[in-house]
Each structure stands twice: as C-alpha cells, then as structure tokens.
Amino acid sequence: MTFLTLWRFHPINRATTAIIDIACLSIMGFPQWSITVVFATRHYYGQFIHADVPWTYGPLRFLFVSPVMHRWHHSRDVEGAGSNFATVFSVFDQAFGTYQMPGLCTVPLGVRDQMGQGSIGQLVYPFVAWPKRLFRRARSDDRQQPGVT
Secondary structure: OOOOHHHOOOOOOOOHHHHHHHHHHHHHOHHHHHHHHHHHHHHHHHHHHHOOOOOOHHHHHHOOOOOOHHHOOOOOOOOOOOOOOOOOOOOOHHHHOOOOOOOOOOOOOOOOOOOOHHHHHHHHHHHHHHHHHHHHHHHHHOOOOHOOO
16 A cells, blocks of 8 residues: 555546535535635545554654554454544544444455456456346345345
C-alpha cells in the first residue's frame, strides 16, 4: 500500500462518492468554493493516509485518520479488519464503534478474492460479482423461508 493506492479506486466508486458529497453539501447550502475545498481535501488526504509511513498522530488520532489507522482498514484476516471507514475524521469511526488501532499495522493487507485479470478484468469485476452475490443471497433467503424448498 502506497500513496498511489488511491489511484486504483474504481471509476464508479469515485463518481458516486463525488456525486454524494457534492449533492449533500449543496443541499446544506455550502458555497461552491467550499465544496471544491472539501473535494480536494478528501482526495489529497486520501492519498496521504495510504502512504506507507508509521504515523499515528498521538493524541490527535482521536480526531483525524492517520496512515496507521487507515492501514488497519486494509488489514486481512486479523483484529482490525473491517474497521476504520472514515477518510478524514476518526471521530466518525469512534461514534459508530468501528475504530480500531491496536498499534502499528505490520500484518498482511489486501483481499483474498480474485478481482479479475488485468485492468479491464478489474474494471468489469464489480458488474460480474454483484449479480452473482445477489442471486446467491436471494436463493439462500428462499431456502430459509418455511415451506419453501
């Protein structure tokens, strides 16, 4: 994981995040210049928290997401996996009970799933995986209902 990790986000993820951020801030009445600042801050801070540096921010870790805290978000098969979803302010993870930072993160990172071969395969993967998971879940739900075989 490096500061370039953010460049691997799926284009649909980037687009939906931008649309949601811009829509919410616009509805709340924020001026255009402040929306631009928020958008740039989230982008560049996102690159920074993916950097491979052992910074925890000391007491400020309870306010801001640090590179170490975010690294735990990417950990695989250990305590801390599936946590730390905030991108700038760690107070949100604390409020929702998803804050984890048991120390420096030296465990394996990433996912075990095969995400498609090459760039095109990885771009197409979500459109193939989602229907499969939805179909599998729907069949599982049908089997769990009484009287359904």
